[in-house]
Amino acid sequence: MSDLIKITQCDVEDAHANTDQEVIYRKLISEARYQRDPETGNTLRPWKFEVVQGFFKQSDESTDELSFDLIRDNFGLALGSWSALKLKLHELNLNGSPNESYKLLICARHGQGYHNEAVSIFGIEEWNNHWSHCTGTTLPDGREIVWGPDPMLTPLGERQADELNKAWRKQIEHGAPIPTKYFSSPFTRSCMTLVRTWRGISICEENEDQSKLLSSKRHFPIVMENLRETIGSHLCDKRSPKKIIAQRFSRFGFTFEKGFQEEDIYYRDDWRESLSEQSLRADAFLQDVFENYPDDIYISSTSHAGEIRAIITALGHRKFAIPTAGTLPIVVKGTRIQEDLVL
Template sequence: MSDLIKVTQCDVEDAHANADQEVIYTKLISEARYQRDPQTGKTLRPWRFEVVQGMFKQSDESTDELSFDLLKENFGLAVSSWTALKVKLHQLNLDKKPNESYKLLICARHGQGYHNEAVSIFGIEEWNNHWSHRTGTTLPDGREIVWGPDPMLTPLGERQADELNKAWKRQIEHGAPIPTRYFSSPFSRSCMTLVRTWKDISICEENEDPTQLLSSKRHLPIVTENLRETIGSHLCDKRSPKRIIAQRFSKFGFTFEKGFQEEDIYYRDDWRESLSEQSLRADAFLQDVFENYPDDVYISSTSHAGEIRAIITALGHRKFAIPTAGTIPIVVKGTRIQEELVA
């Protein structure tokens, strides 16, 4: 297994916690199917999603998440080659019904942030009970670490993202598709992971020549609130103002979703979002992708462990632990339910 990107027992416990919330989510999403836009009267969640099996090892119940090696196992590719995957996906979209769509969703977790380092130092119980509500501390060796709000990547986190970059370049040499649409959580650790992962592939600075990219075209990531980590209580999960995010990442082509607010209007000190609530957010992200980007088959999203767990829940995918800088590709079938069936 890669020395830089490897699953910990904490990652596994996190991925399998709060199983009761999945039952609650099923009830909440069933109710949400009937919600309509008050201005247009259209259904807000017209798409239903399912995982296409047999494409990636992570969706196979027999795959051991603790021994699975993301980089050595071609990101989990379960078919004979990336070319075979692209052919299968292309054929699925050729044969689909008018209200169906198939996409490859590449869900990446950010590299190690200073809050992750703090958890490794203090332990998860001390983190949840005390340190997550602080902005940082000075360690016994005199080193100061800051994790809230909106922590940055640690040097290890940067190396992890750079390792991902090398891995994707190797896979692209062997036929892996380059995403045509990129989404990021608004947190700096995710935005910077996206930059370092896709640098020279499809992301560059504004003063660099985009024709030198492997994609031959510069892509502009979209910052979206629905990809942010579990909301509330933990100061590492309070985002920076919009102007700060723009100062850090607009040079890399980052744009903001419509309606993105200057300040973090969602964070609260006295409340923590449940998995069922976060999974509703994840479903809203998927709704946006399938409804508003019909021509993009290969989608990259860079977010967080909790958010990927929520996406997995929304899709009905098996639970699977994702390490810092880990990635889980999922082929998703979306079916758009006709308005009259939802009314």
């Protein structure tokens, strides 16, 4: 496997936990289909989603998540070439019904953050019971690590994201599509990973020559609350104020979704979001992408293990463990429900 991006037992356990929540989610999403905007009367969730098989090995039940190597296995591409993928996606969109849309969603997990390092040091049980509620600690060797709120990437996490940058450059040389829309969790570790992954490819600072980008033009990532990690209880999952996020990332072209609040209005110390609730958030993100970006076929989202697990649940994708800086590409079919079907 890649020397930098490696699956851990914790990643596997996390990806396969809370199976009871899937049944709860199916009930919640079924009820949510009938909800309408009180001001406009429009259906809030007009799209239904499913995974299109045959494009990536990760969606195939026969693929072993423990031995799968993202970098050496071309991000899991199951077709003969990226050109074949682009042609097939084009044909699906060209020949599909007017209410159907097909997109490649590239779900990236951030590189190692200091909270991830803390889990590796203390173990998941001690982390959940004690350390996740702390801001950090001083290790026996005298090194201080801080993971809350909103931790940074560790040096390893930075190298992991740089490894992704090199990997994507190689795949682009072999015909891989460059995303045309970029979305990020509001947490610093995700924004940092997005920048380091796509810098020089489609992301640059405002004073840099965008004509030198592989995409030939600069793209502007959108920060979205619905891509944040599981909400509540763990201090690493409390975000920075909007002005701090802007200070760190506006020079890289980051913008904010409409209505993004200055302070974190969602975090609570005394409550932790369930997988079924988070999956409703993931569905809301997918609704936004398919409803408001119809012409963008190649979508990049940079978020978290818990959020990718929620996207997996919302799509009905097989469970698949994602290491820090891991990436899960999924071809998604969206079908827009006719209004008269939900009256």
